[in-house]
Amino acid sequence: MGARLAAAIVVAVIAAPWIAAATPGPDAEAILRKTYDNYRSQSSESTVAMTIHRPAWERHLELKGWTRGQDDALVRFTAPAKEAGSATLKLARDTWVYNPRLNQVIKLPASMMSQSWMGSDFSYDDLAKSEEIITDYTHRVVAVSQAAGHSVWTIEATPKPGAPVVWGKVTLNIRDDYVILEETFFDQDMKPARRMTTGKVGLIGGRPYPVSMTMSPLDQPGQWTRTDTGDARFNAALPSWLFTLSNLQNPR
Amino acid sequence: MLAALAWRNLWRRPQRTILSLVSIALVTALLVFMLSFQNGVYGAMKSATLRIFDGYAQLQPHGWADDPTLDRAIEQPRALARQAEGLRGVAAAPRVNTFAILAHGERSYGAAVVGVDPDREQRISSITSTIETGRYLAAGDSDAAVLGVTLAKNLDVAVGGDVTLLGEGRDGSVAADVLHVVGLYHSGVPDLDRTILEMPLARAQQTFGMAGAANTIALGGSSLAVVDRAIPALRTLSRRAGVSVLDWAALEPALRQGIALKYAVAMMFYATLVVVVAFIILNTLLMSVLERTREFGMLLALGMRPGQIGAMVWLELLGLALLGCLLGLLAGGGATLWLEAHGIVYPVDPRLLAQFGLPTRLYPALTPFSALFGPVALIAAITVGGIAPYLRVIGLTPALAMRAP
Numbered sequence: 001m002g003a004r005l006a007a008a009i010v011v012a013v014i015a016a017p018w019i020a021a022a023t024p025g026p027d028a029e030a031i032l033r034k035t036y037d038n039y040r041s042q043s044s045e046s047t048v049a050m051t052i053h054r055p056a057w058e059r060h061l062e063l064k065g066w067t068r069g070q071d072d073a074l075v076r077f078t079a080p081a082k083e084a085g086s087a088t089l090k091l092a093r094d095t096w097v098y099n100p101r102l103n104q105v106i107k108l109p110a111s112m113m114s115q116s117w118m119g120s121d122f123s124y125d126d127l128a129k130s131e132e133i134i135t136d137y138t139h140r141v142v143a144v145s146q147a148a149g150h151s152v153w154t155i156e157a158t159p160k161p162g163a164p165v166v167w168g169k170v171t172l173n174i175r176d177d178y179v180i181l182e183e184t185f186f187d188q189d190m191k192p193a194r195r196m197t198t199g200k201v202g203l204i205g206g207r208p209y210p211v212s213m214t215m216s217p218l219d220q221p222g223q224w225t226r227t228d229t230g231d232a233r234f235n236a237a238l239p240s241w242l243f244t245l246s247n248l249q250n251p252r
Numbered sequence: 253m254l255a256a257l258a259w260r261n262l263w264r265r266p267q268r269t270i271l272s273l274v275s276i277a278l279v280t281a282l283l284v285f286m287l288s289f290q291n292g293v294y295g296a297m298k299s300a301t302l303r304i305f306d307g308y309a310q311l312q313p314h315g316w317a318d319d320p321t322l323d324r325a326i327e328q329p330r331a332l333a334r335q336a337e338g339l340r341g342v343a344a345a346p347r348v349n350t351f352a353i354l355a356h357g358e359r360s361y362g363a364a365v366v367g368v369d370p371d372r373e374q375r376i377s378s379i380t381s382t383i384e385t386g387r388y389l390a391a392g393d394s395d396a397a398v399l400g401v402t403l404a405k406n407l408d409v410a411v412g413g414d415v416t417l418l419g420e421g422r423d424g425s426v427a428a429d430v431l432h433v434v435g436l437y438h439s440g441v442p443d444l445d446r447t448i449l450e451m452p453l454a455r456a457q458q459t460f461g462m463a464g465a466a467n468t469i470a471l472g473g474s475s476l477a478v479v480d481r482a483i484p485a486l487r488t489l490s491r492r493a494g495v496s497v498l499d500w501a502a503l504e505p506a507l508r509q510g511i512a513l514k515y516a517v518a519m520m521f522y523a524t525l526v527v528v529v530a531f532i533i534l535n536t537l538l539m540s541v542l543e544r545t546r547e548f549g550m551l552l553a554l555g556m557r558p559g560q561i562g563a564m565v566w567l568e569l570l571g572l573a574l575l576g577c578l579l580g581l582l583a584g585g586g587a588t589l590w591l592e593a594h595g596i597v598y599p600v601d602p603r604l605l606a607q608f609g610l611p612t613r614l615y616p617a618l619t620p621f622s623a624l625f626g627p628v629a630l631i632a633a634i635t636v637g638g639i640a641p642y643l644r645v646i647g648l649t650p651a652l653a654m655r656a657p
Contacts, residue, residue: 082425083425106353109362112362
């Protein structure tokens, strides 16, 4: 009797890892990679309306955005008149801004990258370091839930040791069709500092897409920035002159 | 009667009494001078630091110190500044404070941009008088700017050059401007020389969409003490205007803490000095009490109560302490006042002193606290210590005491 119990325990202990390995959890990094591919593809061209809300006022801006691969992006504002022509170009790790009133291109100093981008709740870093969440963090699926006929992965991303990141932790909710639903940024004290939520998922360019996204700093009630994507094309061949300093200053 | 006896007893051994008096007086004088000197040096440090840029105090919108955004503004800065200047000896300078990207050619740096009224600023901030090349801003300037020497070096721009400024306006829109560099200042504070650009207030209000509003009002005046005295009046004024007043300690908390720490360390030293001297004096008196045991026995036999004798001994001690402290106060206070008028030249490299924001000539500052701390502490210590001889005396019995050797 005793021997049989001992044998059962031995079997259980030896077998446990195998049993666990037999039902592997989804690969968090692969999910993130797919989500970002779905979001930006090889290239993208989109029209976006941006609403910046403050307790005292609200502003509406319109912009056109182009991305190439994961590194390069160009954003050009088209409205209102006061901001029309303002543009931001990001190539790999460098960011430049163009101001039509000055007719001048300015390279952003590193110390200013955490500053607000065009007065919104996004920073230049959000634009420049979109890849950071994949490359500088380790990821883990911590929960799988069901919502509106989809399963939703909750992924916890913790910074790799020594990674040059400002957040203590980031959690993401991603739908099983690789649409990001929510992203929460925690500060170094592990308190949630800001949250991006997807308000509406629609079909754009033939794929499910987070059409409306809102970024809210959690310590500033009544303050948020919403982007509504009007139209987008993916994987179209974009001319390489698009992502150049001369095109930033003198758009063709 | 007891006091007269005590006084006579003190002068039965004039040598011993004078020696005791001298030690009390010396320590008192030393404490008065040291505390006054510390007062003076820290005062000089405070005003030197604050005079560079902060001002002796500031009026700020509520919450500005924690979250300085253009949204937090003083809508009627001119009227408020005028009211503040209605207080005697107070000068006020409204400022627009924000951050922007400065660019010159290929170079760009983040910097603090401060819109100032040149005439008013000259009464508050010594940046106006540390111009190394070119000139400071003047009334009537429009697209002019002065930069710290380090900031100018980083941007590779010289007097006569242009800097581009790109930031965010109060309404969230892009704020952009091109300014002509008219001067470079060298305040000697690396953080300021590296980060601050000053431009005319009206131009800054226009560029950043402030429409006549300001973010802070820096307050100065003839001295830090004058502005400190005006703080209660400023509080009343600011409550009505819906803004906050920050005094020097709130503007420079690190300086306040540094000074508090130095005082605490010095106080430990002073306390040790007081205790040591009190013990020396007590020891002397205890010896004199032992010497006079037979005499006390006689007095007891004659009908004096032990409590009266004890009080007499205690009065001797108190008289000694009072007289010694008075002499010390006169000597220390006198010397301090003389040095206050003439200054002390510290025999070190002036550049070293400048690093700590100190002038080459230091002036002690006699205050009621620095004058009275030493005497009061000494008298208190000696009075409390006097319990020991008192207890010894009231324990005496005539028969035994009279047989003492």
